[in-house]
Amino acid sequence: NAGVTQTPKFQVLKTGQSMTLQCAQDMNHNSMYWYRQDPGMGLRLIYYSASEGTTDKGEVPNGYNVSRLNKREFSLRLESAAPSQTSVYFCASKGTISYNEQFFGPGTRLTVL
Amino acid sequence: TQLLEQSPQFLSIQEGENLTVYCNSSSVFSSLQWYRQEPGEGPVLLVTVVTGGEVKKLKRLTFQFGDARKDSSLHITAAQPGDTGLYLCAGESGSARQLTFGSGTQLTVLP
Numbered sequence: 001n002a003g004v005t006q007t008p009k010f011q012v013l014k015t016g017q018s019m020t021l022q023c024a025q026d027m028n029h030n031s032m033y034w035y036r037q038d039p040g041m042g043l044r045l046i047y048y049s050a051s052e053g054t055t056d057k058g059e060v061p062n063g064y065n066v067s068r069l070n071k072r073e074f075s076l077r078l079e080s081a082a083p084s085q086t087s088v089y090f091c092a093s094k095g096t097i098s099y100n101e102q103f104f105g106p107g108t109r110l111t112v113l
Numbered sequence: 114t115q116l117l118e119q120s121p122q123f124l125s126i127q128e129g130e131n132l133t134v135y136c137n138s139s140s141v142f143s144s145l146q147w148y149r150q151e152p153g154e155g156p157v158l159l160v161t162v163v164t165g166g167e168v169k170k171l172k173r174l175t176f177q178f179g180d181a182r183k184d185s186s187l188h189i190t191a192a193q194p195g196d197t198g199l200y201l202c203a204g205e206s207g208s209a210r211q212l213t214f215g216s217g218t219q220l221t222v223l224p
Contacts, residue, residue: 004155035214040122042201042214045154058211090155101146102212104155 002026004105006091011043012111021076021108023091032074033102034058034066036087043090049074051056081112116140117204119215126192127223134163134187134200134218142204145178145185146212150199 004025013019025032030051035058045058049068057074063085065077074093078085088109090103118137126132136145144163148156160169162178162185169176173196175188185202199219203212 040216042216043118043203044214045211048211092155101158101161101184104157106153107155 004091004093004103006089007110008105008106008108010109012113013078014113015082017081017112018077018079019081019110020078021089021091021110022073023075023105024073025091025093025103026072027093027095027103028071029093029095029103031070032068032094033094034064034074034076035090036060036085037090037094037107038087046089047075078110081110083112086110086112117202117213117215119200119202119218121218121224122216123219123221124220125223127151128193129191132189132192132220134220135184136186136202136204136215137184138204139180139183140204140206142206143182143210144205145182146203146205147176147185147187148201148203150176150201156201157179165195192220194222196220197222 006036007022020064033048034046035045044060045057046064047066048063049055055066090107091105094102120135146161147159149154162177165180165182167178173190177186199217201217202215
């Protein structure tokens with residue numbers, strides 16, 4: 001039981017390049033989330049998926065797209081990376097038993113030059 | 114956008130001291146959670162408080178939810194170096210039950 005896994009762990013991009021961050025959970029959770037964490041700003045929600053087949057914008061969705069591939073997987077895509085997207089990205093999932101407890105992956109540290 | 118203000122932002126204390134971290138908002142939350150995050154890892158849930166005025170204890174950590182469900186505090190008694198980490202509060206609200214995170218308190222406990 002690995003919980004929430006994310007790949008890659010580190011990535012360096014040049015401005016304008018694209019990439020997809022992968023996230024998978026093995027806890028049979030319905031809801032999945034993508035956050036970014038910047039110094040002094042806590043975690044900010046980018047996109048979330050309340051269930052398979054649905055996605056919704058969070059607080060900071062501009063410049064990102066997501067795909068809920070199936071119940072296990074939720075990917076985040078940067079079509080044209082910008083230096084302002086340099087951040088640590090966390091994926092999380094939530095089940096229906098605990099009171100909105102979210103389980104987080106280990107994060108992807110992204111640098112855009 | 115709802116905001117959660119955490120204070121202090123940084124806290125460095127000696128082993129054995131007590132400390133309190135505050136989480137304040139002008140918005141009402143249906144629940145409030147506290148997470149701890151270690152370097153290079155994702156946040157891990159410590160506790161969820163749901164009822165206004167609720168107090169929960171987790172060993173040396175005491176969590177309180179304000180009566181109006183707008184604020185919360187985390188008190189650590191006799192801090193230990195193992196308590197070092199980033200403490201985040203997060204409030205749940207709205208029909209989508211999204212979490213709004215505070216900016217965090219970086220705690221360092223010196224031996």
